[in-house]
Amino acid sequence: MTGALSRITAIGLNAFTGLVRQKVFYFLLIFALVVIGNSAFLAKFSFQEEFQMLKDVALGAMAVFLCLLAILTTANLLPRDLEDRTIFTILSKPVPRHEYLLGKLLGVVILLALSTLVMGLLFITVLFLREQAALVETRATFTGSPHDLALALDAVRRGVFSWDLVAAMVLLLLKSILLASLTLLVSTFATSGIFAILVSSSAYFIGHLQATAREYWMSGIGIHWWTRVFTALVALLFPDLQAFNLSDDIVAGTAVPLGLFFQTLALGVVYTTVYYAVACFLFQNREL
Amino acid sequence: MSGPSFLSRGLLAVLCLFASGAILLPWQKELQSAANRAGFHSVSLGIDLREQIGQSGFLAALSGFRSPVAAYLWIEAHAAWEKTEWGRMAALFNTVTTLQPHSLLYWDIAAWHMAWNASASALEDKRQPSDVLRERTRRQYIEMGRDFLERGIRNNGESALLHERLGILLRDKLDDHAGAAAEFAKAARLPGAPSYLKRFVAYETSKVPGREKEAYLLLRDLYEQGGMMRTPSVLSRLHEMESKLGIPQPERIPAVAPSHSSLP
Numbered sequence: 365m366t367g368a369l370s371r372i373t374a375i376g377l378n379a380f381t382g383l384v385r386q387k388v389f390y391f392l393l394i395f396a397l398v399v400i401g402n403s404a405f406l407a408k409f410s411f412q413e414e415f416q417m418l419k420d421v422a423l424g425a426m427a428v429f430l431c432l433l434a435i436l437t438t439a440n441l442l443p444r445d446l447e448d449r450t451i452f453t454i455l456s457k458p459v460p461r462h463e464y465l466l467g468k469l470l471g472v473v474i475l476l477a478l479s480t481l482v483m484g485l486l487f488i489t490v491l492f493l494r495e496q497a498a499l500v501e502t503r504a505t506f507t508g509s510p511h512d513l514a515l516a517l518d519a520v521r522r523g524v525f526s527w528d529l530v531a532a533m534v535l536l537l538l539k540s541i542l543l544a545s546l547t548l549l550v551s552t553f554a555t556s557g558i559f560a561i562l563v564s565s566s567a568y569f570i571g572h573l574q575a576t577a578r579e580y581w582m583s584g585i586g587i588h589w590w591t592r593v594f595t596a597l598v599a600l601l602f603p604d605l606q607a608f609n610l611s612d613d614i615v616a617g618t619a620v621p622l623g624l625f626f627q628t629l630a631l632g633v634v635y636t637t638v639y640y641a642v643a644c645f646l647f648q649n650r651e652l
Numbered sequence: 653m654s655g656p657s658f659l660s661r662g663l664l665a666v667l668c669l670f671a672s673g674a675i676l677l678p679w680q681k682e683l684q685s686a687a688n689r690a691g692f693h694s695v696s697l698g699i700d701l702r703e704q705i706g707q708s709g710f711l712a713a714l715s716g717f718r719s720p721v722a723a724y725l726w727i728e729a730h731a732a733w734e735k736t737e738w739g740r741m742a743a744l745f746n747t748v749t750t751l752q753p754h755s756l757l758y759w760d761i762a763a764w765h766m767a768w769n770a771s772a773s774a775l776e777d778k779r780q781p782s783d784v785l786r787e788r789t790r791r792q793y794i795e796m797g798r799d800f801l802e803r804g805i806r807n808n809g810e811s812a813l814l815h816e817r818l819g820i821l822l823r824d825k826l827d828d829h830a831g832a833a834a835e836f837a838k839a840a841r842l843p844g845a846p847s848y849l850k851r852f853v854a855y856e857t858s859k860v861p862g863r864e865k866e867a868y869l870l871l872r873d874l875y876e877q878g879g880m881m882r883t884p885s886v887l888s889r890l891h892e893m894e895s896k897l898g899i900p901q902p903e904r905i906p907a908v909a910p911s912h913s914s915l916p
Contacts, residue, residue, distance in 0.1 A: 409730065412757050417723040424720030509880045512846050519844075553662060572715050575684060575693075578677070600673030601666075604680045605716065610692055612719040616755035618691040627683050631676070638672045642665045649661060 371459055375467025380474045382444075383437050388475065391429050395483050398425045403490050411498040415524050416615065418494065422487040423532055423611045429483070430540035431568060434476060438547035439560035441468045451652060462644040465548060469640060472544045480537040488525065495524040523617075531620045532611035538632035539608040543568060545636040546603065549643040552650060571605035574598060603635045695753060704747045713751060722751040726758065729765075738770040742796060749800065756813050759804025767797025767821050794825045815839035816849060819856070829859040850874065851886060858889050868893040875905055 402421045406414040445451035454464055498520050506513045547564040554560040580587065581595035607628055610620055687693050695718065702710040705721065713721045729744035745762035752758055771793035780786050801818040808814060819835030822828040833856035840849035854874055858867035871890040874881040887905070894904045 410761075413726070413761065416755060416757050417726065420719045420723035424717050424723075427716060508846075508848070511880065512848060515844070515846050569711075569715055575680070578680065582681075599677070600670045602673075604684075606693065607680065607683055607687070609716040609718075610687070612716070612752070613692045613694075613754055615719045616752050618754055620692075621686075621690050624683070624686050624690055624692075627679075627686065631679065631683060634676065638669070642668050645668070646661055646665050 368460075368463055372463050372467045372470060375454065375459070375464060376470030376474060379441060379468050379471025383471060383475050386437075388433060388437060389479070391433065392479065392482055392486075395425055395429055396486055398422075399487055399490050403494060411494070411501070411520070412523055414494065415491070415498075418491060419529065419615045422483075422490075423529075423536070423615060426480070426483050426487070426533065427536050427539075427611070430476060430480065430536055431543055433479060434472065434540040434544040435547050435561055435564045435568070437475060438469075438472050438544045439551055439554075439564060440557040441472070441548070442551045443554075443557040443560075446652065455652070461647050465552075465640065465643055465647055469545060469548055472548075473541055476537060476540050476544065480533055480540075484530070484533045488529075491524055495521065498524070526614075526619070528614045528618075528620050531625050532614045535608045535610055535625075535628060535632075538629060539605060542603060542605075542608075542632050542635045542639070545639040545643070549639045549646070552643045552647040567602060568605065570598060571602045572609075573606075574602045574604045575606040578604070604631075607631060691754060695751065701747070701750055704743070704750075718751050722748045722755070722758070725751070729762075733765060733769070736773055738766075738773065738793065741765060741770070745800065749803065753804075753807040756804065756808060756811055759800055759808075759814060760817050763797040763800035763804070763817060763821065765797075766800060767794045767825050771797070771825070794821070797821055797825070810842055812839040812842035812845040812849070815842065816845075816852075819852065823856060829856045830863075832856040833860065847880065851881065851883065855885060855889060858893060864893055864896050868897055868899070872905075 399418070399422050403414070403418055406417050409417070442451070445454075451464075455461065499517060502516055502520055503513070506516055508516070543564065546567055547560055550563045550567075551557070551560040554563065577595040578599035581592055581599050584592065587595075610618075610624075610628070614620060684693065697710065697713055697718075701713070705713065705725070709721050709725075725744050725748050729741050729748065732740040732744060745758070745765070749755075749758050749762060771790045774780075774789035774793055775786055777786055777789070780789070798818065798821055801814055801821060804814045805811065805818065815835050816839040819832045819839060822835060823832035833853050836849050836852040836856060839845050840853060850870075851874060854867055854870035857863050857870055860867070868890070871886055871893060874886050875890055890905055891907070893899075
């Protein structure tokens with residue numbers, strides 16, 4: 365057990381180092397520019413508008429970067445190892461294939477988690493600095509009673525940061541891990557990295573329509589049998605990615621109940637495990 | 653290759669995915685219901701929205717980027733405001749509020765732009781020579797602002813802010829004091845409502861013919877609370893109501909200086 369764990373960790377860290385050497389972290393620079401530049405541009409709006417849009421843009425950018433990172437990095441892991449023959453060196457040692465795949469997935473997960481952490485910290489720092497400016501401005505310009513001033517300051521604080529934003533970021537991370545696992549599954553039978561990227565990207569878009577297809581299929585009213593078969597295929601084969609999109613409403617001020625958060629988290633973990641298990645099943649007997 | 657061929661393994665894998673999809677189906681449905689109950693995923697992205705935001709915007713909204721799309725359109729609306737393109741602004745506000753119906757800010761500012769800025773601009777529109785038509789357009793923009801607030805309230809019933817804003821619009825733009833008093837009263841009952849809303853209810857009620865007694869009781873109640881509630885407006889209106897209702901001298905409030913002179 366300890367041996368397996370150390371092998372998986374070694375492969376994972378190696379995969380992570382390989383990804384870092386590909387300079388994938390440069391995208392963080394773009395994220396910083398988006399958030400800080402956006403914050404400077406939005407200064408001409410009222411501070412409520414500014415906060416709303418800062419959160420919209422920052423969480424949107426995080427979602428884009430994490431999903432791109434998950435698909436693009438995972439899709440190239442196996443083809444690259446096959447191309448430079450590293451895979452043969454690893455698998456010729458007593459390393460089971462499922463451990464190899466888990467190690468590779470672990471490398472991507474570390475990359476995604478670190479990226480989320482850096483982007484999240486940057487986003488919250490910018491938000492905090494803008495909040496301080498808004499509080500100073502409110503104190504200086506407010507003319508009402510101390511009670512109403514306290515209410516106004518509280519409204520500013522509530523409009524800026526809430527723990528639900530952290531929940532939104534965790535779910536974005538989970539969605540990207542799920543996509544990484546799905547891409548790993550595709551890359552076990554893909555003939556090239558491009559193929560894996562195309563299939564996973566399509567799955568990403570279809571996954572966002574899965575809930576709609578599921579509802580349509582299960583309502584079953586007034587639809588042709590072939591439409592029903594098609595919607596059933598989509599509903600059963602693809603993950604419900606819309607379930608992880610809570611950030612749109614969190615930005616608007618909707619609070620996430622803990623039960624919903626943990627259930628969504630659990631669903632993500634189950635999807636990731638299923639895709640990893642199927643990937644192992646397919647990779648087990650694949651001729652390399 | 654030992655065991656089943658890669659092709660039959662592929663088929664088995666697809667079957668596994670179908671089976672897990674079937675097992676997860678009830679959970680997904682339950683999770684969606686729980687999310688809906690908590691106020692998530694309540695936006696339905698229909699064909700009309702696709703016509704409003706175009707194919708790429710619609711695709712982005714479907715792909716989980718509903719709120720960034722709304723933010724982008726909001727910036728476009730701001731640019732339209734700088735060019736005083738009121739019609740375009742109204743269309744963009746409609747789309748933004750459809751995409752983000754739980755964002756109070758969008759409803760509030762959209763209503764403000766329409767009822768205040770667009771309506772004032774319509775009255776000074778040099779391209780329209782007819783006073784009657786200018787006034788009609790002004791009124792239409794005010795109604796548009798009111799419509800934004802009413803739809804915002806329907807989507808976010810527990811919002812003191814939107815009820816307050818609707819009260820202000822009814823008071824300042826439509827001279828509907830009874831309606832304004834009702835909206836301020838609804839706002840004052842909601843959590844997080846500022847204390848001045850109770851005074852606003854009394855002020856507006858005092859302007860409604862036939863409701864002087866009710867206004868007097870509300871103002872008297874505020875007066876009895878003392879402290880911050882004894883604003884100059886409360887005192888002057890209370891004196892006014894006492895005179896109108898012919899309240900006996902011993903029951904009237906004394907003419908003393910208010911404790912807080914800068915409060916609304």
